[in-house]
Amino acid sequence: MRPGSALLRLETTASRKGVLDGAWWPRSRDVGAELPALLSALVAHLGPVSRVGLDAATWEGLPTRIVVDDHVVHIDSFPVGDDTVLVTRGDRDIFSLLVVPPDTAPDAARAAMAQAVRADNVSDAEQILIDTGSGRGPVG
16 A cells, blocks of 8 residues: 555545445554544544444454544444444444455555445445455455
């Protein structure tokens, strides 16, 4: 992954009619290293974030909370799969982000992120990763 490449994309329209609200391409599965930068970027675009939901089976060292810009963000463990992160702004405003696997080739990652932020997207995160060749695919 090139330094300075886009790691977060959010839907550019306010309609939020697509299945996903954005996409995130972390550099690793180390949540302590990846989550602070994601949350700082989200806070800059969305305002205060209160909760983040991740699949504990997928992320290394999942904390119960993290402090971003002097604000506590609670970390919830949900069986959402390794392809999704849920971000809560306020009490009930939930944003769903595609998570592109860290080892994805740049062209496939960019294609997945572009599809995820389209306002007319009807595919879920898993299908986008399959369609763009960003997923892990069958093993064996």
